[in-house]
Amino acid sequence: MNSVRTKNSARRAGFAAIGLACALLAAGAAFALDAPVDAHGQLQDPALEARYESISKQLRCLVCQNESIADSNAQLAGDLRRQVREMLVAGKTDSEIFDFMTARYGEFVRFNTPVEGKTLLIWGSPFLLLVVGAIVVFRVTRARSRMSLDDEPSHGPA
Amino acid sequence: MWKFLVPMALFLGLVVFFVLGLNPNRDIKALPSPLIGKPAPVFSLTDALDPTKTVSNASFKGQVYVLNAWGTWCIPCREEQDTLLTIAKQGVVPIIGLNYNDDRARVQRWLQQLGNPYTAVAFDPDERTAIDWGVYGAPETFLVDTHGQVIFKYISPLTLEVWEKEFLPRIEAARRSGA
Numbered sequence: 001m002n003s004v005r006t007k008n009s010a011r012r013a014g015f016a017a018i019g020l021a022c023a024l025l026a027a028g029a030a031f032a033l034d035a036p037v038d039a040h041g042q043l044q045d046p047a048l049e050a051r052y053e054s055i056s057k058q059l060r061c062l063v064c065q066n067e068s069i070a071d072s073n074a075q076l077a078g079d080l081r082r083q084v085r086e087m088l089v090a091g092k093t094d095s096e097i098f099d100f101m102t103a104r105y106g107e108f109v110r111f112n113t114p115v116e117g118k119t120l121l122i123w124g125s126p127f128l129l130l131v132v133g134a135i136v137v138f139r140v141t142r143a144r145s146r147m148s149l150d151d152e153p154s155h156g157p158a
Numbered sequence: 159m160w161k162f163l164v165p166m167a168l169f170l171g172l173v174v175f176f177v178l179g180l181n182p183n184r185d186i187k188a189l190p191s192p193l194i195g196k197p198a199p200v201f202s203l204t205d206a207l208d209p210t211k212t213v214s215n216a217s218f219k220g221q222v223y224v225l226n227a228w229g230t231w232c233i234p235c236r237e238e239q240d241t242l243l244t245i246a247k248q249g250v251v252p253i254i255g256l257n258y259n260d261d262r263a264r265v266q267r268w269l270q271q272l273g274n275p276y277t278a279v280a281f282d283p284d285e286r287t288a289i290d291w292g293v294y295g296a297p298e299t300f301l302v303d304t305h306g307q308v309i310f311k312y313i314s315p316l317t318l319e320v321w322e323k324e325f326l327p328r329i330e331a332a333r334r335s336g337a
Binding site for chain 1: 189190191192193259284285289290291292294295
């Protein structure tokens, strides 16, 4: 009698456990469907995921400094990736996300330096050097050709 | 004359760049904070020692205060601890601790074992407040003036020399202008 009761209660406990597990699984599935991010941390919406990948590649991880937050395993990079995902889900634009990061970490956080007043020298210096080089080459060749013209009579027959 | 002066000027320009850029005392990882001159980000977090209490920098409004970002996982923070305790003993300004990415039990153990230099320690386990302050490598120490503006940031463990040279004069000046 006693053993039957224990068997029954054990069976009942077993059913309860299975029921609970099913309920948990169902809840988990429902959560996965509702959540904007899947189990691998990817955004459900492919358009958002594409923007997320592009943005996270353009942001510098400030701990390792030569890696983007997409590549870095640093804790900060992970937390910044979370920040980008959350802002995308909240409907922020790319430039709002970049502004958010620059306001906190400075221009250095961006791999793509925007063309602005204070960055004009960075963007313009190659062209500036090209112009300077062209002027130098022009002057040198002109001076040489003038020299050879001047020299000509002395080389030719008198 | 020009043939001499132009290359000379270019050369001297290069020398200036090299002296600035190759200075061995310059910390190339220390970045200028865009927060300087801006209002300090306001936070309200739980107290690391007592989760039922909140710590907010809003309650330090009108005072010059120091905010020190740290974590028990940060080895240089351990190095900085003695300096912080000495500074706390001077009692010049309140020191708010911003503990981030950490475990509460570990934080409490750290503070019990090593001593607590902080007026209050805000507990920021998911780094949200630390991100708002642009923290990227602990320890980082901020100085906020009476108008609630960030006026200085120091990255690296504090030393008494840095405290006396960089912080104390700025605290004095902030108090004079704020009074």
